Amino acid sequence: MTFLFYMLSAIMIISALLVVFSTNPINSVIYLIICFIAMAGHYILLNAQFLAVVHIIVYTGAIMVLFLFVIMLLNLNKAIIPQKSQLTRISAVVTGGLFFLVVLAATRQTFEIHPRYPFTGDIGLVKEVGKALFHEFLLPFEMSSVLFISAMVGAVMFGKKDN
């Protein structure tokens, strides 16, 4: 189990780094998909089966395909855009590293977090999540339709070619 965790984590971190460092956007997309699949593995480990499935469907199935589609559409499948200057790249890495250290230092558990409810293994099942979603979180669920419709309107508005 612990082995599985470290395995998935390693895959995730390495592929995430490759997303950042590979120059070709197509490669970035592929690595990001690997990273997301590893993340789905984490969700399963964490007992969130529903999320794992949704994650695969939404991210790898929809979002990443959208990325790929746009890259193909705009003919960006080569590393045509030059990298940022050496200095900027180094400072980006340094900033990222600094951020990691600072936040890590701050979030290390120096106090006891008590689990709110006694442990059960089925909160991540579709049934439980669905109950919460359509009961407690009904309003946000409904309101997210507004979000979608406006995103849709925007995508259509921008994507359409005006004459």
Add this chain to the structure above:
Amino acid sequence: MVLLSFVFTAVLFFSLRSSGSVSATVTLFNWISIGGMNIPFAFLIDHLSLTMMLIITGVGALIHIYSIGYMHDDERVNSFFAQMNLFTFSMLLLVMGANYLVLFIGWEGVGLCSYLLIGFWFKNPAFNYAARKAFVMNRIGDLGFILGIILIFFTFKTVTFSEVFTQASTLSSGTTAITLITLFLLIGALGKSAQIPLFTWLPDAMAGPTPVSALIHAATMVTAGIYMIARSSILYNLAPITLNIIIIIGSATAIMAAITGLKQNDIKKVLAYSTVSQLGYMFIALGLGAYSTAVFHLTTHAFFKALLFLGAGSVIHAMSGEQDIRKMGGLRKKMPLTYFTFLAATLAISGIPPFSGFFSKDLILNQAFEHSILIYILALAGALLTCFYMFRLLYLVFFGDQRLDGAHPHESPGVMTIPLMILAVLSVFGGFLNIPSLFGGNSNFSTFLQTAVFSKTTEGLSMTTEIVLTLVPLSLISLVILFAYRTFVKKAVIPASDEASMSWIGKIIFNKFYFDEIYIFAFEKPFGFLSGFLFHKVENTVLDPAVDGIGKATSRLGSLIRKLQQGNMSFYLFAMVAGILLFIVFILIV
């Protein structure tokens, strides 16, 4: 309109008199109540505000009438009157407010109107600049003022006059809080009443139409600072340090402005510096704790300075816009009415009995003498200088030969001269409001103000001292007038233009007589130098840049911040992350 309000004020004045009450407070509505603070929008009518209201509406009405003639061919005459009325309204609000906040609103209002009116002829960029300068300097003063109000609120938990003063009278003298409050209020007064170091806007403000200069920069707005200090007399009585500072600033301003005035050749600039100098006088009186004397001088000054400005306006009108006194001359015959009224005002400002200025100035000098001989000498010197440059102005403009070719000066229309005459009558007899006991009077004016203004009591001078103190300045003043007469009328000395001054002085030395040499060696050179020094060096290189410098420094910092906004996304992202990182560290450390 303004005339009507003058009538109303007069009615109010007499009704208050007959009812025998001391003050009346009118609360319109409860205005603000927030954070444990209650401020009614209220007016306070007492003897002090009534006096001010009479001045504002009375002088204001005359100036409005005058403006009908003066501005009649300006295309924006409507907006001119609208702005003048707005100004009068704000000024009334200022003097009638029953708490510091209403006062402040009027204060800001007059500042705004002043900005609009100075820049009235906005086609000229220099005028626009002058307007902005006035506005900025006033804002610096306002900043001090609002800080003062805030401190008052902080100390007393109220800003209503009566409550503040009741609470203040229980405090002991010289408390830090009171000193700070009075100092901050003083900064406000310095800006509005054009004292060192915030006076440089006033001479520049002469860019506005002449009636504006008369109304705003002589008779009313600049006296707002005096009014405010007189209103807060109880607070100031508790702050001896501030009073001393006021004396120092007042006498410095009086002397410095008078010296600068000696060499000015623009008719309005001369009057502007004389205004600054007279305001300095009022400040001396305030600093001496003689608030009612200051208000009395304010009153007489309003009469004769408005008259001077309007007379100057009449001259400028007649000379088709020419303002350089070197190009005038000989107007006495052409414009007799203007001449006589101008003469009356000049006599008044010089302090010749029985003209109004004599009484008020004499009172200030007496009180200065009581306080310290040094201040007395300074004030006296200022008075003599005033006398000199005023007669220089008078002689150059009205005596001698006409020096501008092609001009056909003519007397102004009746709508302009009638206000002049009324003001002349006031300038002549205004002093009788407050005849000191020496001349058999009973100081009506001071007594009248006693209920609203709390002057420091003085033991009074002996009869002989007072007589001496009256006679000494008088004799000196007559000498100065004579001297000016000889210089400018008999010898017809015309001040040279600034550029040619050195060679001109050389010529004079060879050609002129004894008097001229005295004039040059004892007067012209040192004072000319001093005057030039004050004007060019102190004012232009120290005070102006100091005030401007603050502005420049801020705006430079502004450019720096602006440069941060490079338009580059990566930079924004970096900046955001850096900000977040710093905040994390900040939060963890604090």
Add this chain to the structure above:
Amino acid sequence: MKEISSAIQIIPLDSYIMLSVALFSIGLMGVLFRRNIIAVLMCLELMFNSANLLLTAFSSYHSDPAGQVFVFFIMIVAAAEVAVGLSIVVMMKRNVESVDINLLNRLKW
């Protein structure tokens, strides 16, 4: 199944926090690092997902489904944002023939 579902009981919460922070930092680094707008968008997705992972871990730890529902909403929003972002990219590409982030510098000062 029983074995897998108890991961949160075996692996300390700290590890998950560390993992999420690492992922977040990598995403952040990528946003600063890349010039290609599309790559930058991908790095943003990484950042969102690190928050998701963290929420899920906490949700499992507390045995509270609310956290997982929140993750679900974040996915919804992320999808919407990606749709809008990519359409902006398409529109831009039409105007300037490039997706270089450094070209976005006409609005400044």
Add this chain to the structure above:
Amino acid sequence: MSALIFTTVLGIILLYLGLTKNKTILSPVAITGLLITLILSLKDWGLDSKYFHDMIIFDNFSIAFNVSMIIITIIIFLFGIDYYQRMELHVAEQYALMIFALTGAFLMTSFSNLIMLFLGIEILSIPLYILAGGKKASFRSNEASFKYFMLGSFATAFFLFGIALVYGASATFYLPEIKIYLAQFHGNLPPMVMIGLLFIVIGVAFKVAVAPFHFWSPDVYEGAPTLVTAFMATVVKTAGFAAFYRLLCMGLLPLPVPLEKALWVMTGLSLLIGNLAALRQTNFKRLFAYSAIAHSGFIMLAMLSQHDTSASVLLYYTFVYSLATVPLFIIFILVKRASNGLETLYIFQGLYKKKPWIAVFTTILLVSLAGIPPTAGFMAKYQVFVLSISQGYLAISIFAILMAVVGVYYYFFVVREIYTESDHLHPIVVSKLNAGIIILCGIAVVVLGIFVWKLPI
């Protein structure tokens, strides 16, 4: 609640009306719809109704803010009749998107669960990303849109991470429960929670353009279509601050000391950067962007001086600010049209000559923003200062007053231009309706300043 539902329906109705290709009916429908929303909102007054397991609470605070935002949106739409007359495509979409953004704003004023705050911010932001890019052919508009989107999403990522951290510790998204949870630490919060709260605050602070998270705002304000800029500067800001207030003063009181200090730093920075940078601007929209940052600083000052009246002062300030800003943008658009699309301050030259009345009311509005009596802008600033001083924050108040003085200066740049002569004499066309809006707002600003010093909450 019915108001919330009605606005979403209104947006969809507008979208469908767009199919009829009839632009003229859009604005009347939108305005009527908003008026109905206004009435529906007011019907909830005083009820403190809670909906859907306390997801949102329509108390007087949120209703007051909603009403103020609806009024401002109506003013914007009234002008939209004229503005969108010149636009051929996607007019219905723009109306609908603004309505949707307004829905998001409603959620932000009334949330009591972090998920509603998150969704509210997103529902507000996504339409704005799109609206900012409304001029599709203009690269500036594209750039504004993308910058806003990119930086906005970046801030959202932090916001989410913050929520995750806070959730991790407290195991809840409900503000009242978080408050109870935090109380057990007696102000001595563990660093993890602290950072979580900081990230949440940064997410909201970004939306209201508080320095140092303001970098997007000048660029986006400049690039976006002007009417959208007006919407961003007013409604979005109002909603942002309402959410901020709800989060901090209703959810987290007493504020943890380090967080409060960080917020004070942000306040000071906003005042400084906003006012000083505005001094050097020649572009009207950028000038207003910086001045908006400065106003954010003042509002922060009111918010952080926690007192019973803070909410009321906040409402008064934002409303008065919006009331003066929208007509100024309208005037700007009209003047810009007359000068071939230039955006510098110089285009205001000669306005007095051409339209004296409009010039006078423009001056009044500017004077109000500058905070000079007797306008409402002065009352608003004054109340802020009184509040902060009476709560004992003397130093920062004096600094803010100093900065307010600087602020007067740059607003008077515009005033100066208005009264300066100019040689170019393109006529400025102001329709009766627009002149009416401008004059009405001008009068409202003065009337509010003299007679109304407090809006009911």
